[in-house]
Amino acid sequence: MIEASEVERFFTRSDGSYLFARWGRPIAPIVFGVEDSTLSVVKGAFEAVCAMVGHQMAETDPELGANVMVFFFREWSELLDVPDLDRLIDGLAPLVARLSEAEANQYRVFRFDEAGAIKACFVFLRMDDVLSAIPAETLALSQVVQSMVLWSDTAFTDQSPLGQLDDGRVVLRPEIGALMRAAYDPVMPAMDTDPSHALRVAARMKVARGN
Known part of the structure; x- marks a missing residue:
């Protein structure tokens, strides 16, 4: 499961600012x-x-x-x-x-x-x-x-949001899917510039998993 620091990285732009939008x-x-x-x-x-x-x-x-x-x-x-x-x-x-x-x-x-x-x-x-x-x-x-969602301009420079299964099929990486579902939770804002947003997304992901 993605930790809050990793969620924050996905929406922290190369100039250091945090910006999320859905x-x-x-x-x-x-x-x-x-x-x-x-x-x-x-x-x-x-x-x-x-x-x-x-x-x-x-x-x-x-x-x-x-x-x-x-x-x-x-x-x-x-x-x-x-x-x-x-x-x-x-x-x-x-x-x-x-x-x-x-x-x-x-x-x-x-x-x-x-x-x-x-x-x-x-x-x-x-x-x-x-x-x-x-x-x-x-x-x-x-x-x-x-x-x-409005990802950071560096969000996927090191790794694609997609992954490949053993049978060769290409699918959305589970952690990226979980992050997106949490970000679209109705209780979450449609836009946020505060890095604490990442903490809330991570918390919603844990709730969804029953942790």
Whole structure:
């Protein structure tokens, strides 16, 4: 079981600040740039993770229509041709230039409501050789997990949130699943900047285990 210090690490950013946020509204995803078979895989991953943490999904968001947009593409420059995307994401052109120069293959942009809860997420996946070699189910699960809460920018630099079973199946690591369920407990805040939040998450995890 993850201790409070480990929970804190998952939400302590590289500048030393603590910041946690989860979704404050039902999730309504849409996926661009893939075939129907992959579309169903991505939406299925959202459904599975939402069911696990006890969060709702919806067909549409009353304010935004779709509040999770997942883009699959080959080159970052393709984003500049997406109609109205520059109205949804401030500084799209310099962001694209920076990500192209860094040869990044993924990036996520979050938007928040007045209470600090997540209200929108944009997931960008440049399908280079690395991402193209990952099975669709694995890639989808990984992206959904990283879109459900605002993790630290260093949270998964050393270890993926996913693990592999003896039979080869890739699943969410149990401790990460337990952490997410605790963070989505209705008694917990949707946003917090105090490291004591990590103590509360760890306590909820222990309660769930009956300890």
